[in-house]
Amino acid sequence: MLKRLFVVMLAALAVACSDRLSVRVDTAGTVFDRAATIGSTVPVAVVSYIARNTGDKVAFLPACGQNPVATIERLNGGTWEQWSGGACLAIMPMSPIEMHAGNRVWGSGSIAEAGRFRLRLSYADNARLSGERFAFSEPFDVR
Numbered sequence: 001m002l003k004r005l006f007v008v009m010l011a012a013l014a015v016a017c018s019d020r021l022s023v024r025v026d027t028a029g030t031v032f033d034r035a036a037t038i039g040s041t042v043p044v045a046v047v048s049y050i051a052r053n054t055g056d057k058v059a060f061l062p063a064c065g066q067n068p069v070a071t072i073e074r075l076n077g078g079t080w081e082q083w084s085g086g087a088c089l090a091i092m093p094m095s096p097i098e099m100h101a102g103n104r105v106w107g108s109g110s111i112a113e114a115g116r117f118r119l120r121l122s123y124a125d126n127a128r129l130s131g132e133r134f135a136f137s138e139p140f141d142v143r
Helices: 002-018
Strands: 023-027 045-053 059-061 071-076 079-085 097-099 104-111 115-123 133-136 140-142
Touching: 023 115, 023 133, 045 115, 045 140, 059 115, 079 104, 079 115, 097 104, 104 115
Parallel strands: none
Antiparallel strands: 023 045, 045 104, 059 097, 071 079, 071 115, 115 133, 115 140
């Protein structure tokens, strides 16, 4: 009887854990150098990243056109503060990106100042993006 109860509990736990929402965001490096770009004299670092749906549920990401919208946070005296992000031109479609389990999307952000940064990407289990959660990249340096 105890063995049967144990098997039922394990099966219930497996079902509960298999239906999870999880997104991971990784940058293309840990150090990015600023450089002048064509048409601009202000040096910027272009930080490329990849977001992966590591869960079992469909995840929805905020988007600007076909690209995910990540917020850039800067480390300031031991506290992470929003530095930029979340903006989209009104003429661009802002329908969320629907990302099925195992899928990935790529994005990038530009940083014109030196410092320690990280990316914050919001996601939810619905297209309204209500009840959003956050995925954070590992910190990286811009020089």
